[in-house]
Amino acid sequence: MQIVRFRVHPFFYMVILCGLPSMLLAQSGSTDSLLHAIDRHPQRDTDLVILLNKVGRLYFTKDPVLTEKYGREAIHISDSLGYTSGAMWGKRNMALAENSRGNLDKQMDFTTDALKLAEQLNDIHATSVLNADIGNIFIEQSKPELALPYQKKALYLKQSLRDQAEVARSLNSIGSCYLLLHKPDSALFFLYESEKIKLSLNDHKGLAFTYENIGHILYDKGQYREALRYYEISEKYYRESDNLPGLTKAYLNLGRVNTALRKYTDAARNLSDAAKLNEHLQNAKNTMIYYKYQASLDSARGNYIAAMSSYKEFSRLSEQYFNVEKTKFIASTKEKYESEKKQRENEMLKKEQLLHLSTIKIQQKFVIFSIMLFFVLSVITSILFRMYRRQQDLYLQLNNRNKRVQQQNLIILEQNVALESASQVKDKIFSVISHDLRSPLAILEGMLFLLRDDKMSSQQFRFFVDELWRDMKNTSSMMDNLLQWASSQMKGMRVNADDFDITAVLNREFELLLSLAKQKNISLTHQLSHAIMVYGDPDMIRLVLRNLISNAIKFTPALGNINIRYLMLSEKIELIVEDNGIGIAEADQPKVLSNIYYSTGGTQNEKGCGLGLPLSKDFIERNEGEIWFDSQVGKGTSFHFTLPLSEEENNTRRGYMFTITTDQLKNITQESVVNEKS
Structure with missing residues (x-):
């Protein structure tokens, strides 16, 4: 696929700079008007839930603490009113708040709960958005093979609704999946399709994500100047939409590409800006990336002591992040197990109580046979219904476990492919060493042995010197090719x-x-x-x-x-x-x-x-x-x-x-x- 290079006219930059303050003021005004409406709406009804969810969604990129606060309140009021839709969007806002902090496991739990409610309501729009959210979580976890089915399902639902803005977001997310799968041409196809729709909608907020992904592809291809231009546009759009997590990533991207372009002063300023923003967001993953890029910058500058210090901090945070994620996963699993265990115990107690009450009622009303028979049949029907529901729950649990097993099998297959490739490299190296390199060395060893024991004169030895020299140069050339090939095969070149x-x-x-x-x-x-x-x-x-x-x-x-x-x-x-x-x-x-x-x-x-x-x-x-x-x-x-x-x-x-x-x-x-x- 031919890559279409995007060139921004200077007039386009002027439009962005002139329109930026008004856009920020408009967004701020929208938030203030919603807060004012909440203050003037003391009644705890569905209208208040809708206002809380809207305000929480607006604060997602600026203050995740407020997003969590309004989401929790919306869920509480919705539960008291039996308002399923309000609880669904409240859980989604809670998930977005956890995403800003880098807590992907908690985000997955809230998003999964919200998706169940959306499917229960048969809300196609919400189902498409939440499927896309789950796909995005898998993308952030670097699991594109798991993310792709969710993103494609979300795209199909959004296309059926003809929601162009949401379609563009899903196209961008599918492009991210193919980017992680190291298929840049497929990734660029979906990203450019997303760009077309967002440009037609003047969706600068969405274009920030798309241009960031295009910048990643160009960076991986070594086209650093083109990548820098896309990263700069992405940074402007993130700032325009007041998206602090996106702006942090943009500064990190600019720091990395400026290091590659040897613009060390600009790179240092970008990384410093990213660190300042992340102090507010407290995103552990961004902190790790900062130290990794800082180590690269220090190394490029020749400050190897500082580079080693930054890399040690990166290694420490990586290990800490992994341990924290592992602890969260274990705690989450344990919590789910305890909850399911308590639920099973409660159901057993309920069943025992029902059986006991039915026995007492049968004994007390033995004379009234018709009433007793009706009551017994009612109890049996209730028990059968509960057993059926329990069976359905067990079936769903079994399906979920089967899916986890399938996911683990996919990971094992990928590891087997990597081991197979490494084994082929090893076999080729041993084959060349054992068959093609030993022969000239053995000949040289024999000649030197004869010369050392005076079984061959110097004149006779000189007769073979040219041939030996040619064999040794061929052997040296084979060694160079072998080492370069092995490095290339192991993806280190x-x-x-x-x-x-x-x-x-x-x-x-x-x-x-x-x-x-x-x-x-x-x-x-x-x-x-x-x-x-x-x-x-x-x-x-x-x-x-x-x-x-x-x-x-x-x-x-x-x-x-x-x-x-x-x-x-x-x-x-x-x-x-x-x-x-x-x-x-x-x-x-x-x-x-x-x-x-x-x-x-x-x-x-x-x-x-x-x-x-x-x-x-x-x-x-x-x-x-x-x-x-x-x-x-x-x-x-x-x-x-x-x-x-x-x-x-x-x-x-x-x-x-x-x-x-x-x-x-x-x-x-x-x-x-x-x-x-x-």
């Missing part, structure tokens, strides 16, 4: 992109590659004669060049030719490594750049581990390039790959041929030996 000179990178590798070519009497040339600035990770590109040229040497016979040339395109450079070697069979060509780890021996039986070309493909694609090849058996192979040019690169310059033959290399080597001796 990060792209450190920057502007660099591709010619300088090639020249640093060229002397070693010329020596390898000399061993096989191969002519190795390249046409990169001047600086060409590209944008990417120089270490990754260095390994790609080494792999492609080493492969060309490996599959080119003696007296062959290898040439490295380039083409300057509009916004990128195309590098070409071509040889006149043995070529690649057409049946084997689909395996070369795949993850099959296909490997064959070279023209002098050189060995490889089959990781170089798949690893090179992975590195080129990580650096926003493409790689392909053309090959004919007996005629040779040419590998092509592209890299984006640096912005300041002058594309008008042209290169010329730079050729070093094996005879020239020999003369250069002899001169360097003489210089070293002198």
Whole structure:
């Protein structure tokens, strides 16, 4: 999917800045009018419950303590009146207050209770909103696979009601799920759909969440400047809607992206603003994130002592947060168990009392047989009804436990997949070490053993030095590829992109590659004669060049030719490594750049581990390039790959041929030996 980049016109910023004070005053005026209406409404009726719930909802982002206060009062009055709808929305406000404090377990309990009431009332709007709330809780708990079904159900209900504002919120939440599932293209699809609706409704409050999520995706892709722009717009909209929890997250996001952009002063100010806001909110999760980002900032500045201190605090708070959540879960589970136990005991006592009373009444009214019979039948009917209700409750409990078991099974399956991947990496490493690395080391060990015991003269040993040196360089290259591949497979590889000179990178590798070519009497040339600035990770590109040229040497016979040339395109450079070697069979060509780890021996039986070309493909694609090849058996192979040019690169310059033959290399080597001796 192509990413559509959002660009904000300067006039749009002016509209936001001019309209912000009036919007805040309007919201403040609405809250004040509702409070005034509550003060002038002393009667404890359903109208008062509605006012309390509205005020509590408005205070959710500013003062969760007041939200909890008004929600609790609304529930109390609703219970006394038997007003189910009022109790439902009161419980939802209680859940939102717990969310502001980071108490997700308590939020889940209140939301689940509210959802039961909504389903009891057959209130489709409330059911859709509460399903979305449960999905959002799972998102905050980093359980997108559990959140997605609730969000999709909420979206279906909202679409049936044609409530565009709520549809936009659900689209945003589904985008968050796919973001956590590491499916950025799917996430962007739903986020852009949400953005369209919110822009049509001028819903700045909702757009704050959407732009924050888009910023996360761009940050994960390494597009830090684009991410910064979305985070800044999100921060403005959170401030416009007076959403303190959202504003805290916005400052944390700005601190992280400014650190990545090396704007350390701005990053420090953002993190400081987040810490000040969180002092009021007391959100433990935001406190952890603050110390984590502060450690990254201190490390980037080179203040490693402060970075270590911040990271220790982050680790301490993480452990404390986990212990607190675990304690809350245990306490909640224990409380539910005790409540269910007491309920069962009360029901048993009631049943025993009913049976006892029925026996007494039967004995007292034995003479009036018809009345006694009617009473007995009534009691039996009541008991059967209670047993039926109890059976239904047990069935619901069993279903809930089955759902928990299914959730645990999903977690176990995910862990098994991760272990399977790690096992494959381990097996590949052991396979290469046991089969491809031991052989050259064993040969070297044998040669040294013969030389040490004077069973081989120095002259005989020198006869094998070139071949041994070539084997050891091949072994070293295999080790580099193996380590880089293992790091990539374990998801520890990060792209450190920057502007660099591709010619300088090639020249640093060229002397070693010329020596390898000399061993096989191969002519190795390249046409990169001047600086060409590209944008990417120089270490990754260095390994790609080494792999492609080493492969060309490996599959080119003696007296062959290898040439490295380039083409300057509009916004990128195309590098070409071509040889006149043995070529690649057409049946084997689909395996070369795949993850099959296909490997064959070279023209002098050189060995490889089959990781170089798949690893090179992975590195080129990580650096926003493409790689392909053309090959004919007996005629040779040419590998092509592209890299984006640096912005300041002058594309008008042209290169010329730079050729070093094996005879020239020999003369250069002899001169360097003489210089070293002198």
